Amino acid sequence: MSSLEAIYTKLPENLHDLPKPQSEKELEEMNYRVRHWMSTIPGTLKIGSKEHKQAVCQMFRETFNPYRPTFMNWPKLSEEEIKRLKSLPIWDIAVHTEGKARLRMAAYVKEIVDPEMADAIARNAWEENRHKEVLTDLVKFYGIPLAEEQEYQLPKDAEWAYMVTGFSECWDSFFAFGLFSVAQKSGFFTKELIETFEPVMQEECRHILLFANWLAWHRKNLSLIKRVKFEAKLYAVHAFLIYERLGLIREVDVDGQEYYEDNNFTINGVAELGKDKTTLKEFLQLCLSENEKRFAGYDRRLVRPKTAPFLTRLILRFLPKKLANKQLA
Ligand SMILES: [Fe+2]
Numbered sequence: 001m002s003s004l005e006a007i008y009t010k011l012p013e014n015l016h017d018l019p020k021p022q023s024e025k026e027l028e029e030m031n032y033r034v035r036h037w038m039s040t041i042p043g044t045l046k047i048g049s050k051e052h053k054q055a056v057c058q059m060f061r062e063t064f065n066p067y068r069p070t071f072m073n074w075p076k077l078s079e080e081e082i083k084r085l086k087s088l089p090i091w092d093i094a095v096h097t098e099g100k101a102r103l104r105m106a107a108y109v110k111e112i113v114d115p116e117m118a119d120a121i122a123r124n125a126w127e128e129n130r131h132k133e134v135l136t137d138l139v140k141f142y143g144i145p146l147a148e149e150q151e152y153q154l155p156k157d158a159e160w161a162y163m164v165t166g167f168s169e170c171w172d173s174f175f176a177f178g179l180f181s182v183a184q185k186s187g188f189f190t191k192e193l194i195e196t197f198e199p200v201m202q203e204e205c206r207h208i209l210l211f212a213n214w215l216a217w218h219r220k221n222l223s224l225i226k227r228v229k230f231e232a233k234l235y236a237v238h239a240f241l242i243y244e245r246l247g248l249i250r251e252v253d254v255d256g257q258e259y260y261e262d263n264n265f266t267i268n269g270v271a272e273l274g275k276d277k278t279t280l281k282e283f284l285q286l287c288l289s290e291n292e293k294r295f296a297g298y299d300r301r302l303v304r305p306k307t308a309p310f311l312t313r314l315i316l317r318f319l320p321k322k323l324a325n326k327q328l329a
């Protein structure tokens with residue numbers, strides 16, 4: 001086992017010792033605990049301070065959800081429902097994204113000097129590995145075919161790769177929260193499937209909360225020269241992501257075969273997952289409200305991911321009426 005694999009496959013605690021809810025009431029309490037967290041530190045939390053770092057790492061530890069992928073109860077679905085699941089073009093990219101995320105996070109953990117922050121990001125890598133296991137189990141259970149997995153490349157610049165993953169998660173989660181709600185309202189995903197998948201969605205919310213606070217803490221603790229370099233890198237990461245999202249990046253698999261990943265599922269997905277016609281404006285508003293709901297229970301003094309909600313509000317404000325009322329179909 002490589003040292004990076006050890007990071008994303010081993011939790012500091014023995015997973016089997018983690019408390020498992022014994023009753024409905026305990027399950028309800030656990031679901032509340034993973035969604036609500038307040039630091040005991042009184043007063044303001046200075047961003048970048050030791051207290052800020054301790055608070056965010058503590059949040060990540062204490063809102064941990066101890067579910068085990070192998071014990072997940074995949075609900076029985078009708079043939080029609082399985083067919084619908086199979087028709088979604090997301091499974092390859094979803095499994096691959098989780099696989100990439102766990103490796104990139106683990107690679108960055110190796111470079112972090114602060115043990116508490118390293119521990120938090122190692123836990124994040126572990127949770128990404130668990131997401132991969134959940135998805136792998138799901139596709140196996142419903143017989144969804146997967147393309148052969150691409151070899152995961154070790155990042156040359158671990159900080160760069162971590163930032164690319166972090167910002168990607170910020171954008172993907174923001175739209176996924178909206179899409180998840182669309183699929184729930186339309187019944188595209190059955191109630192049981194929604195309940196089974198809900199912890200994964202909430203976990204992504206905690207991940208981007210950790211990422212936003214790592215970023216805020218990290219940049220405050222850099223010397224002036226390092227800070228200037230870091231800000232330039234940040235711009236480059238955003239430029240790369242825009243380039244990638246425009247579908248301009250091809251991935252090349254181990255056999256040298258080129259393939260494109262579907263980066264436009266967000267827009268096409270509303271039509272695929274929804275039943276009623278949804279306009280662009282309605283969908284963006286839904287993403288905003290779902291985003292707000294998912295973060296509502298965490299200490300307000302922690303930094304929230306801001307870019308996706310900010311740009312969405314801006315778009316909603318200046319979007320021409322014709323485009324805003326365009327139905328996503
Ligand atoms: Fe994930």
Ligand SMILES: [Fe+2]
Pocket residue numbers: 101128169203204207
């Ligand atoms: Fe994540």
